[in-house]
Structure formats: C-alpha cells, structure tokens
Amino acid sequence: MSELSNDTLKIGITVAVLCHCFGLMYFTSPVTEDSDFPTTVIVKLESAQAAVSEQGQSLGMESVSENSLTEKRVADKKREIYLQYLEDVSLCIHARRFLEPNSHGLIGIALYKIRVDSDGAFTSASLYKSSGNKQLDRAGMTAVKACSGFVKRPPSTGVQPMNIYQEVRYQYRLR
Numbered sequence: 001m002s003e004l005s006n007d008t009l010k011i012g013i014t015v016a017v018l019c020h021c022f023g024l025m026y027f028t029s030p031v032t033e034d035s036d037f038p039t040t041v042i043v044k045l046e047s048a049q050a051a052v053s054e055q056g057q058s059l060g061m062e063s064v065s066e067n068s069l070t071e072k073r074v075a076d077k078k079r080e081i082y083l084q085y086l087e088d089v090s091l092c093i094h095a096r097r098f099l100e101p102n103s104h105g106l107i108g109i110a111l112y113k114i115r116v117d118s119d120g121a122f123t124s125a126s127l128y129k130s131s132g133n134k135q136l137d138r139a140g141m142t143a144v145k146a147c148s149g150f151v152k153r154p155p156s157t158g159v160q161p162m163n164i165y166q167e168v169r170y171q172y173r174l175r
Helices: 002-027 066-095 134-146
Strands: 108-116 122-129 162-170
Touching (some): 066 134, 108 134, 134 162
Antiparallel strands (some): 108 162
16 A cells, blocks of 8 residues: 555646646747847845935926036036935944943944034034943043034035934944
C-alpha cells in the first residue's frame, strides 16, 4: 500500500509540473522586438506640489509651459538649498553633542523644536520629544544652543523666522 501511495504521489507531482509548464508556454505571449513602448517605465514624483498649479488645479502634460518649467527649476533649486541648510544645521549640532561632561556614554534620541531667525541665530529652542534620559536631553540642548548663528541661513529661505525640528542622536561610542 505504501508503494502504491508513493507512486501515486510521484505521478501527481509530475502531472502538476507538466500542466504548469504547458500553462506558462500557452498563456504567455512573446515580446515583440518592434514594440513602440519601452519595457520599463519609471515615474518619480518628488512632491505633490509638482503636479498642482498655484491655483490648486492639476497640471497635465499639455499645460506645461516654459514658464512653469522655469518655475519648477527655481522651486527645485530652493528646495535643494533648504535641504542642504537643514543638513548643515544637523551636522553642526551633531558635531557638538559631547560638550556636556559625561555625555560619551549616552544612548538615545531627543527631538528639538528650533526657531531660526533670518541670519541663522536660534531665537528659541525647546525639547519637543524627550529621549527619556534627562542627561541626554540636557546634552542635546547644549549642542543645539552651541550652533545658534553658526550656520548662516540662505537668503532663498526668506526673512521670516522659521521653525525646524532636529533630532539629536546619541549612540554608544559614536563620535
């Protein structure tokens, strides 16, 4: 009985594999060489603003003018400058994490809300989300305050005070 069950199982598996192979050959269509469409299409949307006009109307391909392309390039450049500024502030703060005594063994992340004036000075800084460790929170605030005015704010970010949120990360033996 065991030998018969074993043979039945082998036959069943063989039939299933053959049906599967036949199905793949029968139901798949070959790709033609003279196709008008590319085989891979990648669409990236960097922001929702890229697809919406200033009046809030969606922009189709037919409505893209040279002016809107120029405006998009200017906006992209401003965004790039702004993101680089945020990166520079982050690097400045992280380079000063260990100003407080005994801060080298800290582990955790604290989040700070920083109000930045037009010249790059921090007019206020507050703990937005605690790490749960008061010593780490205090050391992070010291690092934030040490960077006030150190990184100049780019003119393209405007003159109005702006709020930024900055994580300060501490990891064991990370300098």
